[in-house]
Amino acid sequence: MQGTKEPNPVLQDEADNIEETIEMEETEEAFGAEQPGERHELILVAVSDSPNCPRVIRAAVRLAHQLDAPVKAVYVEQRRIEELGETERHHITESIQLLRSFGIEILFAYGTDIVAQITETANVTGATKLFIGLSGKRLSFRNKDIGIQIRKRIPSLDVYIIPGSIAEPWEKNGELNEAIRSGTYKEKSAFQLLLALVGVMALSTAVALFAQHLGLPYVDMVIIYLFGVLVLSTIDGNLIFLGASSLSAVMLVNYFFVDPRYSFRFKEQMDLLTFVLMFLLSFTLSYLMGRFRRVTEKHHKASLRMDMLFDCSTALLLARNKRDVDRIIAEHFIRLLHMSVVIYRKKGDGSIGRPAWYPKPGVSESQLLPLDNETDRAAVQTVFETGRRAGFGTDQNTGARALYLPIKNESEIYAAVGIYQTEEQDIPAFEFGILSSILNEAGLVYSRLSGTQKSAASGQTPMS
Numbered sequence: 001m002q003g004t005k006e007p008n009p010v011l012q013d014e015a016d017n018i019e020e021t022i023e024m025e026e027t028e029e030a031f032g033a034e035q036p037g038e039r040h041e042l043i044l045v046a047v048s049d050s051p052n053c054p055r056v057i058r059a060a061v062r063l064a065h066q067l068d069a070p071v072k073a074v075y076v077e078q079r080r081i082e083e084l085g086e087t088e089r090h091h092i093t094e095s096i097q098l099l100r101s102f103g104i105e106i107l108f109a110y111g112t113d114i115v116a117q118i119t120e121t122a123n124v125t126g127a128t129k130l131f132i133g134l135s136g137k138r139l140s141f142r143n144k145d146i147g148i149q150i151r152k153r154i155p156s157l158d159v160y161i162i163p164g165s166i167a168e169p170w171e172k173n174g175e176l177n178e179a180i181r182s183g184t185y186k187e188k189s190a191f192q193l194l195l196a197l198v199g200v201m202a203l204s205t206a207v208a209l210f211a212q213h214l215g216l217p218y219v220d221m222v223i224i225y226l227f228g229v230l231v232l233s234t235i236d237g238n239l240i241f242l243g244a245s246s247l248s249a250v251m252l253v254n255y256f257f258v259d260p261r262y263s264f265r266f267k268e269q270m271d272l273l274t275f276v277l278m279f280l281l282s283f284t285l286s287y288l289m290g291r292f293r294r295v296t297e298k299h300h301k302a303s304l305r306m307d308m309l310f311d312c313s314t315a316l317l318l319a320r321n322k323r324d325v326d327r328i329i330a331e332h333f334i335r336l337l338h339m340s341v342v343i344y345r346k347k348g349d350g351s352i353g354r355p356a357w358y359p360k361p362g363v364s365e366s367q368l369l370p371l372d373n374e375t376d377r378a379a380v381q382t383v384f385e386t387g388r389r390a391g392f393g394t395d396q397n398t399g400a401r402a403l404y405l406p407i408k409n410e411s412e413i414y415a416a417v418g419i420y421q422t423e424e425q426d427i428p429a430f431e432f433g434i435l436s437s438i439l440n441e442a443g444l445v446y447s448r449l450s451g452t453q454k455s456a457a458s459g460q461t462p463m464s
Contacts, residue, residue: 041069044127046118049088053095056133056162061102062318073099074107074121076114115149122154129158162314196235201248204228205256221257222278225249229282230289237290246282250275312438316445325445329417330358332438336431342371342402342418344380352380371420376400383416392421407442414446
């Protein structure tokens, strides 16, 4: 009996490449073709002396290329360029040279009210889109709500706020940022906490014995142990751990410095009151310190989340096709988790497309090829059919070597993102929340691009 003929893999790859090329051309045509009655686009770039300004200019040029729209730039000169500091003068000169290299007309405005000058320039030029810069959490201009103020004055103006490098906020707080970025941020184990408790209490005891040798009074020994408890509270804010730290400090003071020494007995009734007060004081101080640490950490995580999502959202906004969307998703996933990524797109007939590999630094694409196997493809198919995650670490297709998450909107599933994990690399809830937000944003962009292609195929202009 004659079996079904297997498709030629070379021809299949070529067909997929042609499909990608057609998709890109349709998308560019839909964005670039101006139909009768459509508003004329003009992009205005607000130039400043921020080091982020070249990034803003390039983002505006990319969108202008998609829309086939002219670009103009406005520089609000509050002081003469010659009067600026060396660093600011270098930044603005670099930006002006970049604008001239793109052939962009530069308009100079003068005054201290930046919002008013930009608004007036936008009205005079008839700009429909405005690009301004954001560096870290601070706008390139000094007025950090400048975008909101301009939108209030010109409601029809589309304002694009372009962030600085995503690396900026992650580099400000060293060890915590690196732990979150690499996906190794985890709660400390009981054994680690025990080692920390023993180590800090041993050091406190050594310092207290040396202080006693110098003839310092008994109250100084108590202060040394209280300081040790505060140090431990910066390691972990668990109440049991804080209670154990405070109790250990009281017992060590009793054992080494209260008569009879080297025992846990005491002669004076006042010693008992001292121990109770010492325990309450140390526990209260350590609890407050631990709470402050948790609140600071929570706010810091929220800040990192907002910075990353803002950067990703802006990049997705400028995506020209689905390949750009896949690349942006993968870059942010790798940066956040330090794990390799593979993306399978769903074809029109519901089958699985070719995998797109995005290895993490230090890993080659060839090392990821074993991921493209029957077990992992079955997990991808499960994602396409159910819209739920599957694969590694789930109760669906548990033999898969990657965790697969869907890119979807409310009615359609577009692709599955695979994250290559090991037993030692779990994804904490904080990072997983960021992944979910990025995928939700990507689903909206996929939906927009799919609608653009359908409109291009039918000869209609996509709604703006």
